[in-house]
Every structure is written in structure tokens, then in C-alpha cells.
Amino acid sequence: MSNHRWVLEGFHVAALGVAGCLAWCIAASVAQALDKPNVLIITVDDMSCDSVGAFGARLRDTTPNMDRLAQQAMRFEYAHVQVGNCMPSRNVMWSGRYPHNNRVEGFYQIKDPDYPVLCDLARQAGYFTAIRHKVSHSTPYSPYAWDLNLDAPPDGTRPHVKDAASYGASTRMAIEAARLAGKPFCVLINIADPHKPFYSEVKRGVDPHVPSRIYSAEEVPIPGFLHDDSVIRAELARYYSSVRRADDAVGSVLDALEQSG
Secondary structure, X not given: OOOXXXXXXXXXXXXXXXXEEEEEEEEEEOOOOOOOOEXXXXXXXXXXXXXXXXXXXXXXXXXXXXXXXXXXXXXXXXXXXXXXXXXXXXXXXXXXXXXXXXXXXXXXXXXXXXXXXXXXHHHHOOOEEEEEOOOOOOOOOOOOOOOXXXXXXXXXXXXXXXXXXXXXXXXXXXXXXXXXXXOXXXXXXXXXOOOOOOOOOOOOOOOXXXXXXXXXXXOOOOOOOOOOOHHHHHHHHHHHHHXXXXXXXXXXXXXXXXXXX
């Protein structure tokens, strides 16, 4: 980590019920030969802000890696989503425009040619751009120009969206590709958890993607707007275990960044 100067450019937590988005942007100036900072953006999917330790989670030890990042960072405590589902919410962040202006109001993508988005601006500024997950959504149409799609990398692998370690591998791949291109990187890592299906909600067999901690139904807190019964407790236990798996993925990404030098 000696070659990194960590700067938290943005840390957004927004929630609407249990639907929320946690996103942060980390900029690290690494190589002396580069006059631009490298940019790494991480999002997690459908996470309530009160699931994060740094934001007062009632359940202990849910997000140790996010908490570690927050301790070194600037936190935004009054951030709110502009729309309650993920695709238009993400497009607000990457376009800087409201859904009724950027024309993405649902689970589809319509790129306005008159207005550049994040990957356009990054490429114009000389960055190597890469993205993992949420490359396209609900339709095969993907109008955004990234240099590397980490969901379908050149080696032919197809990383599973619930495999926490795979996000670190994707980060390493993107950083190495940028190095070979001789450019600073702008990498967007979109972690699938804790979006459903939650941990252990597999169609058959046993979930192979086990979080570093599994929460029991007995220990999870029950929000005041829900009844305290066995079905709800079991659902919340799976949710919090998925939160922990999302945090595991964040940890793997941060480790990959640190190991990159």
C-alpha cells in the first residue's frame, strides 16, 4: 500500500425500504509516471444503509471491509436515490442527470448521444475503462463503450456474480490490462450481493458461494415495520449473510488494489 495515496472521492449510501445502493468511488494515485489518478468505483446491490457497520448497523460485524474503508474516508450521511430501482438509479450516477432527463426510467438503456456518460468521459481523458457486472440489464443491448467487459474477459471465463473472490480477480485483470495499455484505469466493479437470490437460495443442492460469516435467524434484528416471526427471521438471516458476502467481495477488490502496487 506504500505506493497508494487513498482518496475517497464519494461514498454514497441510499435506501428505500430494503432497496438501496451503496456506492463509493476510490481514487488512488499510484505510478509516478502517470499524471492522472487511477479510479476504482465499487457498488453493491440492494443494500439498506443500516446494514453497514459504519452507518450504525444493529447487527455486529456485518461489513468489516466497508468499515475499514470508511475509517479512512469521507462519508456522506445524507445521500438519497433519485429513483427506487437500480438501473435508472445507476444511470443517474453515471450520467449526472435525472431519469426524466437521461431517458432511463426503467430496466433498459437508452444512451443520449448528446450527453457523455462516465465511461465516455474517462476514455476521452485517456483512461483505460473496464466494468464488471451490470454491463447490460434486461436486454442484450449495451450502448456504453468500455474497453474491457469483465463479465466476458478475453480468457473465456464467465465469473459467477455471487463469487466474492471473483471480484478481486476481475479487479486484478482490469488493472493489468490498463498497465499493458500504458494508461491509468477507470474500473467499475458492481457487486451483485445482497440482491436476491440471497445466500442459500439456490435452485438445487448447496450454495457453493459461502460468506465468511453466516447469520442465524435468532440473532438478526427485526425492523419495526415487520412482524417478528420465524419466516421473516429466516429471510433476514439470509439477507444479512448476503450482506457479509458483499463485504467479502469488497475485501477481495481492496486486496487486489493494494497488491497491484
